[in-house]
Amino acid sequence: MEHIALYRAWRPQSFQDMVGQQHIIRTLQNAIREQRLSHAYLFSGPRGTGKTSAAKILAKAVNCERGPAVEPCNECDSCRRITAGAVMDVLEIDAASNRGVEEIRDLREKVKYAPTEVRQKVYIIDEVHMLTTEAFNALLKTLEEPPPHVMFILATTEPHRLPATVISRCQRFDFRRVSLEEQSERLKFICEQEGIQAEDDAIGYIARLSDGGMRDALSILDQIASFSGGKVSYQQVLEMTGGIASRQFAELAKTLLEGDIGSMLQMIDGFMQEGKSADKCMENLLYYFRDLLMIKMVPKADKLTERVLDPQDFGEIAKDFSRTQLFQIIETLNRYQTEMKYALQPQTLFEVALLKLCTITNEEDATAHEPAQSQSSGAAAGAAEVTQLRRQVSELEAKLDRALQAGLASGGSGTAVANSSNQRASRASTPRVASKAKIPAGMDRYIAERNSPSFITIQNKWNQILQAVKEEKVTIHAWFMNGEPVSASDDSVLVAFKNDIHRETTEKPANKQLIESVLERQLGAPYHLVTMMLKDWNDAIQGAAEAPKEPFELEPLPEDGGGSKEPWVDEAIQIFGDDLVVIKE
Known part of the structure; x- marks a missing residue:
């Protein structure tokens, strides 16, 4: 018949x-x-x-x-x-x-x-x-x-x-799409009448593939029953329709979380070897992550989708992804799916899309963990810095005491002057030493150049510089945008930060190198990045405005060029440097 x-x-x-x-x-x-x-x-x-x-x-x-x-x-x-x-x-x-x-x-x-x-x-x-x-x-x-x-x-x-x-x-x-349950019941009834042995999972998968169309479901069932001799299994349905099991998508999702690019590419190659099309894989993967998002955001969300065979397994995988990650993954897959319609090599775009997903998940993890790590390292660095500064202050006080004692022992008309000058220097220098590790060299030069035309040009291009850093690496941009340019001198740009953690992270060699390469591209010349705290910068500007015009006045050395007869003068030069000490008769 x-x-x-x-x-x-x-x-x-x-x-x-x-x-x-x-x-x-x-x-x-x-x-x-x-x-x-x-x-x-x-x-x-x-x-x-x-x-x-x-x-x-x-x-x-x-x-x-x-x-x-x-x-x-x-x-x-x-x-x-x-x-x-x-x-x-x-x-x-x-x-x-x-x-x-x-x-x-x-x-x-x-x-x-x-x-x-x-x-x-x-x-x-x-x-x-x-x-x-x-x-x-x-x-x-x-x-x-x-x-x-x-x-x-x-x-x-x-x-x-x-x-x-x-x-x-x-x-x-x-007319509405036929529900999954109604389709499954109808397919089971027809299988019984036609003498077709079909697994429940196979019936459910056929119903999902038909997308609510009863005629499509019967056509798929007819095709698979002819191929399998009247025995329809879930695996046969997958092989005949080019579908991918939910278990394989779960493995793919885990490789994305782990950033295991090698395993991911092997899985894609396996899909292609089995005869599955890249566009169908993309469509199924988009549906998979959509279902993960639904289960992540809505309790009992397995009722909102007809593709979830095992809600418990979906729930376990959904816990490993954040909502932000799932939104970004779905947006990325949707964009690449649109491009695949016009691509000559859809498999290549499918691979690129999954590589992009690896970067999304890795960057999210880095953003989540890096602030905590930076806080702990910043706290340790801060404690060590305080200890070092206290030691330096103690050494400076001891040197000043020795200088004062040497001046008192030698006597002379310059003693009182040196004594009072050293006391002023001690009082003036003590708070500045506390911030010595954070204040870069050549502050006078940066203060003088803070309104220069070259720096104003850099200020005008700063938004472009920030955007270029963001395009290179978004995590570095998140730290770097906390700082603001305050001055530039020769081949250096001074950036002041409100938060010490952001400054320290920006100063890491890899991060600093990337920012300096962006500065060179945007400004047309190589520039060094110099950082400090914004509070210290404001104090430095205020100190420059209030500082006396004349330097310290101390007794000069003898003109014969030999060593000074006053040892406290040598000590003062050693402490404050030749630039700040002027010796007068």
């Missing part, structure tokens, strides 16, 4: 056979029961949801010899002939191949004639959105006021392409 495709053999022949459209079936049955049928109906919805089947069942119901009845008997001559398509008064027209104005004019002429074989003429126009504008205009008047013995049923998957004037003349019914 000739084999008939499952979707044709199991096409609904009565309203009770239809799956998932109870809101439409009940309305039509009530209209038949109460004799309130309309002259024109519009059935819209996704493919394979039963629009044309419902139209033929309605045609049989209104023309049944035992009716009109809420269910056609499928036994009388009228029902059997309408099912076989042998009744001239029930005409099914494909608008895709009869879309011109001439065909519609011919239909309009034939509408006038009374039916000859059944009670009522029924015109079923499938894919009605394919009609031309002229054809719609020719149909309008007839559609609005047809003869009493005529019924129009328009079916379309794209109702938005119909003129509003056509939609307003019809009763519109929107």
